[in-house]
Structure formats: structure tokens, C-alpha cells
Amino acid sequence: MAIIGKDIKRALELLKNDELIGFPTETVYGLAGNALSEKAVLKIFKTKNRPSFDPLIVHTYSIKELSTFCEKIHPELLKLFETFSPGPLTVLFPKKQLIPDLVTSGLERVAVRIPKHELALELLQSLSFPLAAPSANPFGYVSPTTPQHVENQLGNKLTYILDGGNCKIGLESTIIGEEHGELIIYRLGGLKIEAIEEIVGKVKVNDFSSSNPKAPGMLKSHYAPKIKVSFLPKNYDLGKINSNKIGFIGFDKYNSNIPIKNQILLSQKGNLEEAASNLFAALRATEELNVDLIYTEVFPDEGLGKAINDRLKRAVA
Ligand code: TXA
Ligand code: MG
Numbered sequence: 001m002a003i004i005g006k007d008i009k010r011a012l013e014l015l016k017n018d019e020l021i022g023f024p025t026e027t028v029y030g031l032a033g034n035a036l037s038e039k040a041v042l043k044i045f046k047t048k049n050r051p052s053f054d055p056l057i058v059h060t061y062s063i064k065e066l067s068t069f070c071e072k073i074h075p076e077l078l079k080l081f082e083t084f085s086p087g088p089l090t091v092l093f094p095k096k097q098l099i100p101d102l103v104t105s106g107l108e109r110v111a112v113r114i115p116k117h118e119l120a121l122e123l124l125q126s127l128s129f130p131l132a133a134p135s136a137n138p139f140g141y142v143s144p145t146t147p148q149h150v151e152n153q154l155g156n157k158l159t160y161i162l163d164g165g166n167c168k169i170g171l172e173s174t175i176i177g178e179e180h181g182e183l184i185i186y187r188l189g190g191l192k193i194e195a196i197e198e199i200v201g202k203v204k205v206n207d208f209s210s211s212n213p214k215a216p217g218m219l220k221s222h223y224a225p226k227i228k229v230s231f232l233p234k235n236y237d238l239g240k241i242n243s244n245k246i247g248f249i250g251f252d253k254y255n256s257n258i259p260i261k262n263q264i265l266l267s268q269k270g271n272l273e274e275a276a277s278n279l280f281a282a283l284r285a286t287e288e289l290n291v292d293l294i295y296t297e298v299f300p301d302e303g304l305g306k307a308i309n310d311r312l313k314r315a316v317a
Pocket of ligand 2: 134143
């Protein structure tokens with residue numbers, strides 16, 4: 001069992017000694033360690049049971065720090081980084097040698113992000129090194145959005161979880177980089193594409209089909225809760241089956257063929273930001289329902305709806 005608390009000093013001590021902590025951010029909770037220490041980084045991979053080919057995001061507190069870890073900074077990427085940091089955006093920049101190859105899984109670029117979370121920023125500012133932090137879930141499982149989620153899944157492998165409350169955004173950061181002068185989104189996430197395109201014009205979104213060598217972590221099947229999740233086929237007659245054993249995760253309206261007690265709506269108001277912030281907790285909560293199968297639906301293909309659909313597709317795969 002890990003202790004959940006707000007003691008920054010304790011978190012600092014652990015991190016300085018190459019130990020890991022549960023780390024709050026506005027997107028999801030991270031499993032953080034010293035990004036410049038191979039020992040700490042190895043612990044991250046081991047604790048998460050994460051394959052070593054899946055690189056980690058480096059978290060820092062200020063844009064000024066960027067030149068310490070990265071070089072040949074692309075002007076449009078810098079503009080995005082400046083516009084949306086701190087915030088749910090991760091940018092890939094060519095890495096300097098200071099960043100261990102382990103962090104980037106041998107890739108030439110390092111992923112950098114400044115979380116928009118007071119406690120996280122306070123911690124990062126007090127450290128003399130940046131933090132490598134993947135989401136604090138065992139590999140392939142749903143990301144944690146509360147300290148308790150971290151405790152439930154990794155509590156036996158951690159001593160301390162820094163309590164920063166519930167994650168406001170609830171989806172991982174949007175990841176962007178550049179290839180041959182073209183900006184590419186590698187992961188849809190907490191920052192809307194529309195906001196990015198307002199600054200730099202149209203960007204390409206990589207199709208995330210199966211494993212993609214450019215963003216190796218974006219495996220097709222991910223975010224899987226323990227109960228099977230499926231999209232509800234259009235015009236499907238649920239009346240023919242025992243709907244008592246069926247659950248439903250929907251946007252704003254209940255499904256009239258499934259018992260209400262088996263249903264979770266992500267935003268009764270029909271607000272996509274609210275739906276995004278509730279998604280991962282809902283996927284976890286399905287494990288408490290006494291059902292054999294969870295149906296879900298396709299969300300509106302706009303704003304955070306795109307990222308919600310991306311995560312649901314992976315939960316289904
Ligand atoms: O919101 C977030 O981004 C959270 C919080 C904790 O900051 N972190 C997070 O980390 O979601 P993780 O490790 O679960 O997902 C990071 C993704 C992985 O899919 C990985 O493949 C990709 O970022 N990534 C990291 N470094 C990369 C690199 N150098 N090139 C390509 N993809 C990279
Ligand atoms: Mg993750």
C-alpha cells in the first residue's frame with residue numbers, strides 16, 4: 001500500500017533517491033521518476049510492466065528549460081508549445097545527449113510537456129532534473145484519473161502518491177511532432193485539434209492502426225477494462241437478449257433497452273469536456289457492474305469527441 005498525501009518534501013526526497021512516485025497532472029496521473037537517471041527510468045518500465053520500445057514523456061516546469069534537453073527546435077512546434085504550455089500538449093523535439101536513450105527508446109526525439117497543475121509545477125520547480133512520467137497504470141490498462149486509481153493498480157509497488165485531486169481533463173495529452181516540415185499529431189488527447197489548427201493551420205493526424213513505429217505506445221488495443229466493450233451496432237434489437245447482463249457507457253442519453261442501473265452517462269448536459277473527464281473512471285466503474293458486456297456509442301466527431309472515440313476504439317479492440 002502506498003501513502004496518498006500532499007507532502008511535496010517527501011515526494012522530493014523519494015525522487016532524489018531514484019524512487020518513483022504517483023504524480024498528479026491535469027490530464028492523468030503519472031508514474032514519475034528522475035528523467036536523467038537510468039536507474040529511475042528502468043524502474044518506471046519495470047513497475048508498469050511496459051515494453052522498453054515504448055518511450056516516455058519528459059515533464060518540466062518552464063519553456064526556458066526546453067533548450068537544456070532539446071535542439072533544432074522547429075519554429076511552429078515552438079509556437080504551439082508556447083501557446084499551450086502549461087497544458088495538455090506534448091511536443092516531440094530532437095533530443096540532446098543529456099536525455100538517456102532509455103527515455104526515448106533509442107529514438108532521436110524526446111517528448112516534452114509542461115503539466116497545468118499547481119502541485120506538479122511546484123514539485124518540478126523544486127527539482128534539479130525533469131521527470132519522466134508515463135500514465136500510472138499497468139501497461140495496456142486504463143489511465144488513472146484519481147490518486148485512488150493509482151493506489152488500486154500500483155499501490156503495492158509504490159510508497160508515495162502525491163495527491164493532486166481528480167484530474168480536470170481526464171484524457172492524456174495530445175502529442176504532436178514534425179516530419180519533413182509537416183506537423184503530425186501522433187496521439188489525439190486533451191488539447192483539441194481545432195485549437196492547434198487555429199495557430200498553425202491544418203495538421204495531419206496519423207492513423208493509429210496497430211503499432212506505429214513513430215509513436216510506439218499507440219498500440220491499437222489499449223485502455224482495456226476487464227469486461228469486454230463493444231460499439232452498439234445501429235438498429236440492433238436488444239429486446240432479443242437478456243439486457244440485465246449488458247452495461248452501457250453513453251454520452252448524454254440513456255439507452256431505453258438496458259436497465260438504468262447498468263448505464264453510465266459521461267455528460268447529461270452533452271458537454272464533451274465533461275464527458276472526457278469522466279471517461280476513464282467510467283471504464284473502470286464498469287468492473288463493478290454485474291454485466292458480461294458493455295456497449296458504448298460513437299461520440300460526436302469534433303473537439304474532445306475525437307479523442308474520446310479514439311480511446312473507446314482502443315478499449316473495444
Ligand atoms: O497526459 C499525458 O501525456 C500523461 C501525463 C502523465 O503527462 N502521460 C502519458 O504518458 O500519457 P504515456 O507514457 O502513457 O504515453 C506517452 C505516449 C506513448 O504512447 C509513447 O509512445 C509516446 O507518448 N512517446 C513518448 N516519447 C515519444 C517519442 N520520442 N517519439 C514518439 N512517441 C513518443
Ligand atoms: Mg499511457
